[in-house]
Amino acid sequence: MAYDSGQLSFAALLGPVADAASALARADERLKRSALREGCATRADFFDCCASLWVDGELVHLEDLVFHDAGMGLRTPTHELNVALDILRTRRRLVAQPAGWGLSAEGLRTLRGRGGQEPALQDVGPAPETKASLYLTSDAEDALAAHMSAIDALIERSKRLLEGATEGVRLQASSRDRDPIIYEPDWDEDARLAEWLAAVRATQDLPAVLRAAVLLDEWNSIQVLQHAPWLGRLLVADVLRHSGAGLAHLPAVNLGLKMVPREERTSRSRTQRLIAYLGAIRAGAEASLKEHDRLLLAQQQMQRRLVGRRQSSSLPQLVDLVLSRPMVSAGMIAEALGVTPQGALKIAAELQLRELTGRGRFRAWGIL
Numbered sequence: 001m002a003y004d005s006g007q008l009s010f011a012a013l014l015g016p017v018a019d020a021a022s023a024l025a026r027a028d029e030r031l032k033r034s035a036l037r038e039g040c041a042t043r044a045d046f047f048d049c050c051a052s053l054w055v056d057g058e059l060v061h062l063e064d065l066v067f068h069d070a071g072m073g074l075r076t077p078t079h080e081l082n083v084a085l086d087i088l089r090t091r092r093r094l095v096a097q098p099a100g101w102g103l104s105a106e107g108l109r110t111l112r113g114r115g116g117q118e119p120a121l122q123d124v125g126p127a128p129e130t131k132a133s134l135y136l137t138s139d140a141e142d143a144l145a146a147h148m149s150a151i152d153a154l155i156e157r158s159k160r161l162l163e164g165a166t167e168g169v170r171l172q173a174s175s176r177d178r179d180p181i182i183y184e185p186d187w188d189e190d191a192r193l194a195e196w197l198a199a200v201r202a203t204q205d206l207p208a209v210l211r212a213a214v215l216l217d218e219w220n221s222i223q224v225l226q227h228a229p230w231l232g233r234l235l236v237a238d239v240l241r242h243s244g245a246g247l248a249h250l251p252a253v254n255l256g257l258k259m260v261p262r263e264e265r266t267s268r269s270r271t272q273r274l275i276a277y278l279g280a281i282r283a284g285a286e287a288s289l290k291e292h293d294r295l296l297l298a299q300q301q302m303q304r305r306l307v308g309r310r311q312s313s314s315l316p317q318l319v320d321l322v323l324s325r326p327m328v329s330a331g332m333i334a335e336a337l338g339v340t341p342q343g344a345l346k347i348a349a350e351l352q353l354r355e356l357t358g359r360g361r362f363r364a365w366g367i368l
Contacts, residue, residue, distance in 0.1 A: 007270075008210075008214070008271075008274070009271045012271050012275070013210060013271065013274060013275065013278070016274075016275050016278035016279060016282075017207055017209055017210045017278060019278070019282050020209040020213075020278045020279070020281040020282040020285070021207065021208065021209045021245065023281075023282040023285035023286050023289075024209060024240070024245050024246060024251060024281060024282070024285040025245065026285070026289060027249070027285040027286070027288040027289045027292075028245065028246055028247055028248045028249060028285075029248075030289060030292055031248040031249050031288070031292060032247065032248035034292060034296075036292060036295050036296060036299065036323060037248060037249070038324065039295060039320075039323040039324040040249070040288065040291060040292050040295060041095065041249050041250070042324045042325065043291065043295075043324070043325065043326050044249065044250075044252050044255070044288060044291070045088055045091050045092060045095075046062060046065055046066060046069075046088065046325075046326050047062075047252065047255055047291075047326070048091065048252040048253075048254045048255050049065060049084050049087045049088045049091065049254075050062050050065060050084065051252070051254040051255040051257065051258040052084075052087050052230045052233060052254040053080055053083065053084055053087075053230075054254075054258050055230075055233075055254055055257050055258060056229060056230065058080045058083070059080065060078075060080050060081055060083075060084040062326055062327070063327055063356070063357060063364055064077075064081055065081065065084050065085070065088065066325060066326055066327055066364070067329065067364075068081060068085060069085065069088060070329075070331075070332050070335075072329060072331050072332065074362055083230075087230050087234070090111060090231065090234055091234055091250065093110075093111070094234060094237070094238050094250060095250050099238065099241040099242040099247075100238065100239075100241075100242035101238070102234065102235050102238040103197070103200060103235060103238065103239070103242075108193070111231060111234075111235075112225075112228075112231070187226055189224060189225055189226070192222050192223065192224045192225075193224050193225075195222055196215070196218055196219055196222050196224050196232075199214070199215060199218045200215060200239070203215065208239075208240060208243035208244065208245040209240070209245060209278060209281055210274075210278070211239065211243070212236045212237075212239055212240050212243075212245075212253075212277075212281060213274045213277035213278050213281065214274065215232075215235075215236050215239060216232065216233065216236045216253070216277050217270065217273050217274055217277060219232030219233075219235075219236070220232070230254070233253050233254055233257070234253075236253055237250050237251045237252075237253045238250070240253075240281070249288065251281065251284055251285065251288075252284040252285075252287065252288060253280060253281065253284055254284075255283075255284045255287055256279070256280035256281055256282065256283035256284025256285070256287065257277075257280040257284075259280065259283040259284075259287070260276050260277075260279050260280045260283065261276075264276035264279075265277070265280075294367075295323055295367070298322075298323070298367040299319065299323060302319045302322070302351060303319065305350070305351060305352065306319070314337045314339060314343075314347055315347060315350060315351055317336070317337050318333060318337060318347055318348070318351055319351070321333065321336050321337070322351070322353060322365070322366060322367060323367075325366070326366055327356050327357075327364040327365060327366035328348075328353075328364060328365055328366065329362065329363065329364045329365075330344040330345050330348070330363070331344075333347070333348060348365050353365035353366065353367070354366060354367060
C-alpha cells in the first residue's frame, strides 16, 4: 500500500517538528566542535542499547553490557544481554559506514543477517593446475613430482569443498530462520520490508525529523521484523544522519523514546504518536547535550588532579578511558593501561573515581 503524506496534520505537527529539529541541530553542532565527541558517541552507544531493550519491555543492566562487550562478563549472558550486544554491534556498524548505508541493499542484507544466495555446494570439478606442476619434468614417470602434484591437488580440492560447505551451512541456517516454530508462516518479512521501503521513498520531501517520526510509526505499524523490532529504530537514526540532521553523531532515538510515556507512543491517534516520536527525537538530542556538558565538567575536575604529576603517569590515559566508557573495571583499566590489577586499583583511587556497583568484588568505577 502506497504511503500518503497528505493525511498528516501539519498544523499540529509544526511546533514539535521545529523543537525536535532545533534540539538535534544544537546537539550535533556542539558535538561536531568538541574534543569529547568520540567519548560521547561511545557512551551513547551503550545508553541507547539499554534504552532499546527497555522500550521493548526488557531489562539489561548497563554494567553487564559494558563488561560483556569488553569480554569480561561475570556470568553467562542472558537472551536479553545477547540481544543488547547485537544492538550495540549494529549501532557501531552503522556509525562505521557512510550515512544512509543502512537503507542500501547491502546494508539491509548485512543488518538482517542474510548471506548471499549462491548454491550451497558447487561442482568441485578437476583441480586447477598448481605450482607443483612446475616440478614435472619430461619424464612422466617421475614419482616425486607426481606425488607433490597429487598433494597440491588434494589441498586445493579440500579448500574449495570447505568454502562450499561454509556457504551450505549459511544457507541451511537461513532456512532454519523460517522454521514455523520460531517464525509465523504467514509473516512475510520481505513483503513488509518492501512496504516500509516504499514509505521511505514516499517521504523524501518531508522535513528530516518529521520523516523520521513517520518512518518510525510505519515500522511499528507494519511490524516488519518479528524478532528484531529494534532494527527499525536504528535505521530511522541512520535516516536522520543521512539527511544532515545528525552529521556528527548517530541520534539516540531509543534513549529519547524511553523518556516519552508509553501511552503517548502507543496512542490510537496517529498524530499523537507522531508528536510523541518527535518529542523522543528532541529528548534524545537534549540528553546528548546534557551528557556532553556533564563529561566536560568531569574532565575539568579530573584534569585538576593531574597537576604536578610526572610525565610518565598513567592517570591521563585513565581519564581518557573513563570519559569513553560508562564505567570501567580493574581488568579494563589494567588491559588498557598495561598495568597490573593491583596497579589499576591504585590509580583508580588516585583519580578519586566513583564506585558504581556497590560490591566488594568485581567493582566498577565511573562518573555517573
